[in-house]
Amino acid sequence: MQSRFDIAIIGGGAAGTLAAIQCLRQAREPVRIALFEPAPRLAEGVAYATDRPEHLLNVPTGRMSALPGSPADFLDWLALRDGHRDTAREALARSYAPRREYAHYLRDRLEQARAGSVATLDVVPLRIDALARDDDDWRLSWNDGQARARRVLLAVGNAPRPLPLRGSGALTRPRLVDAWDYAGVAAIGPEADVCIVGTGLSMVDAVLTLEANGHRGRIHLLSRHALLPLAHEPVHEVDDQLDVDGLKVLGVRGRLRQLRRQARDAAARGLPWQAVMERLRPHVQALWRSMPTIEQRRFLRHAVRHWDIHRHRIAPAVRDVLQDLRDSGRLHVHRARLDMATAGQRCVQLTARTHDQRILALDVDHVVNATGVEMRVQAMRSALLVQLLGDGLAGPGAHGIGVATDASGRLVDASGHAQDALRVIGSLRIGEAWESIAVPELRVQAEAIACDWFGDGAHASP
Ligand SMILES: Cc1cc2nc3c(=O)[nH]c(=O)nc-3n(C[C@H](O)[C@H](O)[C@H](O)COP(=O)(O)OP(=O)(O)OC[C@H]3O[C@@H](n4cnc5c(N)ncnc54)[C@H](O)[C@@H]3O)c2cc1C
Structure with a gap:
């Protein structure tokens, strides 16, 4: 293939699909857009590729619209699907839909945007390996071909973190399974003893799948902090008495102290701590940018793990499943640092050092890597x-996480x-924006970049 496009989007996960939707909607002339995605289906990426019904969105339906200007769009779409037509709208808005539904929704909206656009979209099933300047264009290369584009958007998304232990090289599937390998986790036998490394949202997915398959073996969870995600409240309330601007002049310790004080104050007014986080949520990028580098x-x-479990919350029903498993003695949580894995004939021997310097030895049938998203760009494969x-077209982002970008997602060389003409959307913007992974941020970034490129300046800041 040798083609020239006006816009090339590299990566067709949720972020690349949202960007394609916005470009199609905002184009005022018949531009050519290419969406490069090697996976067979668009809009799935890592998060929405799961077919498992127990894997739920961790954001309520009412807040997952793809379109910043139509906040109820996902809710409207879901309400028309089989199985939801009789659900009361309020209840549906508060519900946590299976994640597999979300990719369908994005693909539907992409087709709708395509049908109503003067622009054309080519979906190209290829992985781009290199990008170089070529006069006023960018040259995109893959193993045996090239294309050119005037503007390029990097939407390459989330990279898995490798398992941090000696001996992991000798572990292969099915002994070692990635938590994002949904079929691999589902294939684990119900009697198997399993160690899940990492205690964040990917761990939750793995536990839910084991549980849905009637798991009877022991499940060990292991992480350095042993902090599990906290749950949403059934009703989302917002504590509008939190002074967000007041936080911006404080350092990390001062901010955390103030948030704890605010949570106590909210409790006295009958509001849960989650209401304080809800007030904070739209301001997280501004709060990050207001902090000096140090x-x-x-x-x-010191604070990121505690932040994560308060910020990335799970549905209340999911919290109940985890709690029941702990109460029944089938789920064990270990605070330890993994050291070594030895693959035997029938099992894997793991050794870890606990926070109080004891050696923890576990014999398990399977190890699940649920260590989550790799943030350090130098470690992404x-x-x-x-x-x-290597070519100096990009540099590491602040603190080595993500790539260097400005506030509009321009890649800084x-x-x-x-x-x-070379922009970034999604988690690679983490160093500059910190909060840059979930749909509420991705949809705004997608809209803003399309507005910039198509000359309509009227958009919310990303
Ligand atoms: C398990 C999980 C659950 C989540 N749940 C939620 C949720 O409920 N709500 C929410 O708001 N957010 C959620 N998130 C956050 C999630 O990251 C975003 O919602 C979104 O899926 C990110 O999409 P993305 O396109 O940026 O990245 P990805 O999903 O990683 O997609 C990137 C795509 O780019 C392609 N690609 C990569 N490199 C190239 C290349 N060189 N050439 C061509 N294509 C390439 C990949 O094949 C992939 O399809 C979740 C994340 C995870 C990991």
Whole structure:
């Protein structure tokens, strides 16, 4: 293939699909858009590729619209699907839909945008390996071909973190299963003893699948902090008495102290601590940007795990499943650092060091890597990112996480120049924005980039 496009979007997960929808909606002339995605189905990426009904969105239906200007769009779409037509709208808005529904929704909205657009969209089932400047264009390369584009959007998404232990190289599937390998987790036998490494949302997915398959073996959860995600309240309330601007002048310790005080104050007014987080949620990027580098570093070193479990919450029903498993003695949580794995004939021997310096030895049938998203760009195993960094077209983001971008997602090259025609959407913007992974941010970034490129300046800031 040798083609020239006006816009090339690299990556057709949720973020790339949202960007394609916005470009199609906002184009005012017949531009050519290409969406490069090697996976067989668009809009799935890592999060929405699961077919498992027990894997739920961790954001209520009423807040998962793809379109910033139509906040109830996902709710409206879901309400028309079989099985939901008789559900009261309020209850549906508060519900947590299976994640597999979300990819259908995005694909539907993409087709709708395509049908109503003057622009054309080519979906190209290829992985881009390299990007280079070619006069006024960008040249995109894959193993045996090239294309050119005037503007490029990197939507390459989430990279898995490798298992941090000696001996993991000797472990292969099915002994070692990635939590994002949904079929691999589902294939674990019900009698197996399993150790899940990592205690965040990917761990929750794995436990839910084991449970849905009638698991009877022991499940060990292991992480350095042993902190599990906390749950949403059934009703989302917002504590509008929190002074967000007042937080911006404080350092990390001061902010956390103030938030704890606010949570106590909210409780006295009958509001849960979640209401304080809800008030904070739309301001997280501004709060991150208002912190000096040294304070950001302090946050990453000392507060990030506590932040994560309060920010990335699970549905109340999911929390109940985990609690029942713990209460019944089938789920064991260990606070320990993994050290070594030895693969035997019939099982895997794991050794770990607990927080109080004891040696923990576990014999299990399977190890599930649920360590989550890799944030350090240098550790991501993407040929494209390695090439961009190597050629100086990109540099690591603040603190080495994500890539360097400006607030509009322009990729900043090694000499500090922000490239207007080379933009980034999603988790690679983490160093500049911190909160840049979930749909509420992705849809705003997608809209803002399309507005910039199509000359309509009227959009919310990303
Ligand atoms: C398990 C899980 C559950 C989540 N649940 C929620 C939720 O309930 N609500 C919410 O708001 N957010 C949720 N998130 C956050 C989630 O990250 C985003 O909602 C969204 O899925 C991110 O999409 P993405 O397109 O940026 O990344 P990804 O999903 O990682 O997709 C990136 C895509 O880019 C493609 N790609 C990569 N490199 C190349 C290349 N070189 N060339 C071509 N294509 C390439 C990949 O094949 C992939 O399809 C969840 C995340 C995870 C991991």
